[in-house]
Amino acid sequence: MTDALLEATNLRVHFAMGRGRVVRAVDGVDLSVAAGETLGLVGESGCGKSTLGRALLRLEDITDGRLEAFGADVTRSGGKDLRTLRRRASMVFQDPYASLDPRMSVRASVAEPLAIHRIGDAAERRARVDALLTRVGLSPAVADRRPHTFSGGQLQRIGIARALALDPALVVADEPVSALDVSVQAGIVNLMMDLRAERGLAFLFVAHDLKVVELISDRVAVMYLGRVVELAPARALFAGPRHPYTQALLAAVPVPDPRRRAATAPPPGELPSPLAPPPGCAFHPRCPTAEPRCRVERPTLVVDATGHATACHLVEPRSPLSDDRVSRVASRPTKGKMRPA
């Protein structure tokens, strides 16, 4: 896949919890991010979305599977290939207070990636920081202040400036706006959309706020207990979710309109413990349409001709529209395991 910046194949990240217990935080995920695209990654707390986002930058050790980034296998490698990954891809974190060193000036924090990768001299770094701060909507005059003198929204702008310091091709943003008030959140989302348009940046946007994900994403992956259960172009996913979990998740989002009150009841139960995931389809204990086979047989992610992939025994893949359509779709970076027809 030449246009994929990152490609994960059957990726697993497991954590040993002692006494032989293992949390399978990411358990067999196939996912790729193409240049310039925004991939939304959604799911409830504990589904593994943050771990997956971090693993894609090798901020978590990969237990099994393969991760290719910028043309090199970086599953386990260190050295040059890992440095390339860390230079071409960066991260914006959820908590803007915690992600900046309180003792460093904003200038030092934003310039730090440049220093680590030995890019530019002092004057060039200075000019670069000023340009970055200006771009994210802050005055270069604030660069010598410490983080505690800024509001949450301003700090998140600084976090974005820092993530852009090395002019990356991909930014992994883990819940970048969920700690912010709604009026401030809108400004950050707008900034990210502008940057994407200007620089052809790709985003992996990890979030639980489905409305923001719908607005910003080209494609969306839905995770449940360490696996991707649905992956589709954003419009198709929000207009016609196919996996019963995705349907339940979308139905549970409160619509900000009192004239459109929810008619359906939320799904019963809670996310099972990742220490003891249910056998078969992990969603079956909460699924309104589960059948006997769902309790024993784990569904694989099957992609149809429109690029809409679902891991559910009860969802029939839509029939291909034409051969031409199929081949075009097959060349997309969208990847699920193709089941033989």
Add this chain to the structure above:
Amino acid sequence: MTRAPASLPVTGGVPRLVVEGLGVAFDTPRGRVQVVEGVDLSVGAGEAVALVGESGCGKSVTAKALLRLLPMPPAHITGGRALLSGEDLLTLPPDALRRARGRAVGFVFQDPMSALNPVYPVGEQIAERLRLHGGLGRRAARERAAQLLEQVGIPSATERARAYPHQLSGGMRQRVVIAIALACDPTLLIADEPTTALDVTIQAQLMALLAEERRARDMGLLLITHDLGLVAQWVDRVVVMYAGQVIESGSVDSIFHHPRHPYTRGLLQAVPGATPPGPDGRLWSIPGAVPTPDAFPAGCRFGPRCPRAQDDCRAAPVVLVDGVRCLHPHTRPIEAAP
């Protein structure tokens, strides 16, 4: 005599809670700062009212001040009344206040772990409330506790009653807190961001539970939240706060479809999915940030961020008239989402 403020018609019949002119100040190293000023609100029987606003607007301080849960000092009630079924919570003697808190009002806060005692099984914590405030004996209290756990949707309630808080999920803990809050059949439930820490499917389950209990018990619900989606789905009336003041109040339909204050309108437009996005699919955002209480503007507190502000807005404080604190309110309904 009890008087519902004219701007806040009680739609639910008998008023359970009437707050008039509530003011709260805090002592700080830089002097006394007025954090909440002149707050009026009311909640009727069986009615759900939301107190909404962004962080720092004073909504949680208002809720805590009603129950006198703020540490005093540094907090001071600088004025107003909070009448619960006719009794002023702000002046009740300590034992009467304790009775009111234990029996007449239930409360649910954001973090269930801080409301529960980590070293007692949850069933005992519900039973304790029933023994202290409900007049039940040990055995009756234990049986009633199990019933309450079942009522709030905890499966195998009798066994779960023996669980400690850390053995339950966040959603289950919040159900326990709700069971404690409902134990003595309160006339009013105050819920401060009850589902903010929880996932959307769990949030929907708990909000449905609160709505059901409110209707079944004819209980008033005061929901404090920043989540406009929850407000639209679950309440009857809305009180919007900004910088320590009520800036607009009205029925949920009028607030969402005909907001008059520019701040209310800006807030709604900033919510993805609420209104048509701006040019190029961008979200509307409000420039600037909420002022801190020691730097509230002298005129309209929203003035410096307001696209409609004029000279008169800066001249003097703006009063709440007919449910809106604005000299130049919007007069037309908001455009509907497609």
